[in-house]
Amino acid sequence: xxxxxxxxxxxxxxxxxxxxxxxxxxxxxxxxxxxxxxxxxxxxxxxxxxxxxxxxxxxxxxxxxxxxxxxxxxxxxxxxxxxxxxxxxxxxxxxxxxxxxxxxxxxxxxxxxxxxxxxxxxxxxxxxxxxxxxxxxxxxxxxxxxxxxxxxxxxx
Numbered sequence: 001x002x003x004x005x006x007x008x009x010x011x012x013x014x015x016x017x018x019x020x021x022x023x024x025x026x027x028x029x030x031x032x033x034x035x036x037x038x039x040x041x042x043x044x045x046x047x048x049x050x051x052x053x054x055x056x057x058x059x060x061x062x063x064x065x066x067x068x069x070x071x072x073x074x075x076x077x078x079x080x081x082x083x084x085x086x087x088x089x090x091x092x093x094x095x096x097x098x099x100x101x102x103x104x105x106x107x108x109x110x111x112x113x114x115x116x117x118x119x120x121x122x123x124x125x126x127x128x129x130x131x132x133x134x135x136x137x138x139x140x141x142x143x144x145x146x147x148x149x150x151x152x153x154x155x156x
Contacts, residue, residue: 001077003084009074010086016067017093020060024100027056031107038111 001009034049074081081087 006077006080006084007086009070010090013070013074014090016063017097020063021097023056023060024097028100028104031104035107035111
């Protein structure tokens with residue numbers, strides 16, 4: 001492969017990485033918002049965030065599908081690429097994308113933990129309400145029973 005052809009592949013890959021990084025920044029913001037929502041236990045906006053994340057992820061998958069063949073071609077020419085300055089820029093973009101992904105995964109772990117804690121709290125509250133209803137029902141049965149005849153009530 002000629003140097004010009006390699007430069008063209010590098011440029012295609014760089015453009016794809018730029019697009020992925022833009023989507024990863026969007027995903028990063030959505031992930032942070034999702035963490036805020038889950039930690040505040042205000043889950044009303046959660047479905048909107050999940051839908052936006054799904055759309056963003058679909059875009060990432062689409063771009064990645066197009067970049068895979070370019071990346072495979074570039075991987076065959078690693079020795080030649082190390083001598084091309086433009087490839088250093090692409091390598092830095094690739095590292096930036098990896099760092100963004102790691103940050104998003106960490107944020108998502110925090111969101112998942114907050115959701116897990118919210119679910120435990122909800123279950124505990126439901127159990128407490130259930131126990132309260134059981135106690136109230138038992139009390140109601142006790143209060144609503146007519147008084148039984150006793151020795152004092154009888155005429156003898």
